[in-house]
Amino acid sequence: MADHPLLALQGVTKTYGTGDAQMHALAGINLSINPGEFVAVMGPSGSGKSTCMNILGCLDTPSSGEYRFQGVNVGGLTRNQRALLRRHYIGFVFQGFNLLNRTTALENVELPLIYRGMDTATRHRLAKAALDAVGLASRESHTPGELSGGQQQRVAIARAIVTEPALLLADEPTGNLDSKRSVEIMELLTAINRDQGITVVMVTHEPDMADYAKRIISFKDGLIESDQKLKGYLC
Amino acid sequence: MLGNAFLLAFRALRRNAMRSVLTMLGIIIGVAAVIVVVTLGSGATRQVSQQVASLGSNLLMVSVGKRMGPGQVSGAEAFKLAxxxxxxxxxxxxxxxxxxxxxxxxxxxxxxxxSTNVSGTTDAFFSVSNQPVAEGRLFTASEARLGTAVCVIGQTVAAKLFGQQNPLNNRIRLQKLSCEVIGVLKAKGQSTMGTDQDDLVVVPLRTYQRRIAGNQDVNLIKVSVQDGQDTEKVKHEIEGILRTRRHLASTEENNFNVMDMKEIAAMLSSTTQTMTGMLSAVGAVSLLVGGIGIMNIMLVSVTERTREIGIRLAIGALENEVLLQFLVEAVVLSSFGGLIGILLALGTAWGLSGLMQVPFVFQGGIVLTAFLFSAAVGVVFGYFPARKAARLDPIEALRHE
Known part of the structure; x- marks a missing residue:
């Protein structure tokens, strides 16, 4: 497995602006993540971790250097090709849940499947299974407004995993939740990583949450400051 | 892909049901206005041509004076029976x-x-002006020649004077003349000019001249031309004969006027058509305004739904899929609005045509045109906002509050 990392960053930089106003969000990152890892990304704001997440999620491309996703150079893909890559291989969970309002949990979870062009019956079956997996089987016809924060985040996780992606990117998934809900979400992510073998990369500010991961990467000033592997991590 | 776009568009519209309905309102009103106007307009046009047919075929009206209506030249000598x-x-x-x-x-x-219009005329009047009798009989040629005290009355006069009574064989008084009602004419309704064609009393010409007018004048000669004859040619012959009889020098203008009812009909229906055209243009403008309304709402919607678009793009929606979804939303709004507008218009036109006593003429062409136009409005005015949505940067869009 080590021969074929899921994602590999090689000398990746990202700069915004030009001239004096130029800002290096990433100053040259080398990083390799293997399938099945659970990685926590930490660091103060402005350290480049969000930029790195955008690049990992194929929402953005490096200014220089190379990002390979399953061996494919993402920098050489068009906008639509990157969209297709996201559609088929990447699931997103956001701090603010980002569910469609006034739309039921089931329809929210179905959304990525619609873009995959799945027929109605399969779509319903998979979405219901995903909601069941996050423990919300009874809430499928509730809209986000009718759900608590923890429940909304679980719907968002169901939406991210319903397509069985290779990579789940979670951007501060517990940032808007109290500690009890946060623990529930972390346990859910751990279970997804363990049981389904989905690689999870998660940004967090909280060391307690990072402890659920098997590897913690810390960013500072656009560079990786430390890269710790925990809990008998085998590689 | 189109099926998906429809699914996504319908879900999005349902989430904002109230706004969707309000957006459609512009199109509904525009489409309804155009169809109502055109339907009523063509009803009015048909009515005019029906009325012209009821005037009697190939009718020429020979009147004294240069022109009919305002500006009539007075002082011209009246016609005589001769x-x-x-x-x-x-x-x-x-x-x-x-x-x-x-x-x-x-x-x-x-x-x-x-108070009514009394006409003294010959028995030919009834066939020339296409007014058959409903009850009783018409006066005969000999009665007309002799000047007997008989009269035939229109439905309005019968109703006003006799109410529910049978007017036949009763005598009515017209100034010094007391005459027997021998017939009631069939109802004819309003004329093209809006006058009541049933509000009249017809007496023999001689009776009228002697007992009511007290002179030998004839104001009007109604002439019906045989089928197949060139009305224009007949008109010229009439003009020639009358000029000679009225001793007009070649430099003088006619002091009488020969009017072809067909010309008047053509003029009237072209007036109706012009009115219909102008009102349709007003309707079309409101349809356009409705389209701009759709564009406005779609633009607002793109801004308001920036985050949603960001989610879709992050999840893996292609640019074209987002574009198509927003385009379909706009087209669904406009064409559904068009459909409601059509139904509303047909109902309204049907009701109004009853009120205005105009025949209801279903115009399939304009209904289809209005529908296609409203759908086109959606495409045209939906494209710009849809493209704006599709080109959003997912990172920026997700950050949008």
Missing amino acids: DAEALANDVYGLAAVAPVASGSTTAIYANENW
């Missing part, structure tokens, strides 16, 4: 000639009185 006879004898291709002397007179029966 003029009408001359036309009947000398012009080839005439079906009938009816000299008419008429005036406004109060008709009295028992306690009822009614």
Whole structure:
């Protein structure tokens, strides 16, 4: 497995602006993540971790250097090709849940499947299974407004995993939740990583949450400051 | 992909049901306005042509003075019975000639009185002006010649003077003349000019001249031309004969006027059509405004739904899929609005045509055009906002509050 990392960053930089106003969000990152890892990304704001997440999620491309996703150079893909890559291989969970309002949990979870062009019956079956997996089987016809924060985040996780992606990117998934809900979400992510073998990369500010991961990467000033592997991590 | 776009668009519209309905309102009103106007307009046009047919076919009206209506030249000498006879004898291709002397007179029966138009004419009048009898009989040629005290009345006069009573064989008083009602004419309704064609009393010409007018004048000669004859040619012949009889020098203008009812009909229906056209243009403008309304709402919607679009793009929606979804939303709004507008318009036009006493004429062409136009409005005015949505940067869009 080590021969074929899921994602590999090689000398990746990202700069915004030009001239004096130029800002290096990433100053040259080398990083390799293997399938099945659970990685926590930490660091103060402005350290480049969000930029790195955008690049990992194929929402953005490096200014220089190379990002390979399953061996494919993402920098050489068009906008639509990157969209297709996201559609088929990447699931997103956001701090603010980002569910469609006034739309039921089931329809929210179905959304990525619609873009995959799945027929109605399969779509319903998979979405219901995903909601069941996050423990919300009874809430499928509730809209986000009718759900608590923890429940909304679980719907968002169901939406991210319903397509069985290779990579789940979670951007501060517990940032808007109290500690009890946060623990529930972390346990859910751990279970997804363990049981389904989905690689999870998660940004967090909280060391307690990072402890659920098997590897913690810390960013500072656009560079990786430390890269710790925990809990008998085998590689 | 189109099926998906429809699914996504319908879900999005349902989430904002109220706004969707309000957006459609512009299109609904625009489409309804155009269809109502065109439907009523073509009803009015048909009514005009029906009325023209009811005037009698190939009718020429020969009147004294240069023109009819305002600006009529006064002082021109009236016709005489002999003029009408001359036309009947000398012009080839005439079906009938009816000299008419008429005036406004109060008709009295028992306690009822009614101011109406009394025409003195010959028996030819009824066929020329296409007014058959409903009850009783018409007066005969010999009665007309003799000037007997008989009259035939229109439905309005019958209703005003006699109410539910049978007018036949009763005598009504017209100034000094007391005459027996021998017939009631069939109802004819309003004329093209809006006058009541049933509000009249017809007496023999001689009776009218002697007992009511007290002179030998004839104001109007109604001439019906035989089928297949060139009306224009007949008109010229009539003009020639009358110029000679009225001793007009070649430099003088006609001091009488020959009017072809067909020309008037053509003029009237072209007026109706112009009105319909202008009102349709107003409707079309409101349709356009409705389209701009859709664009406005879609633009607002793109801004408001920036985050949603960001989610879709992050999840893996292609640019074209987002574009198509927003385009379909706009087209669904506009064409559904168009459909409601059509139904509303047909209902309204049906109701109004009853009120305005205009026949209801279903115009499939304009209904189809309005529908296609409303759908096109959606495409045209939906494209810009849709493209704006599709080109959003997912990172920026997700950050949008």
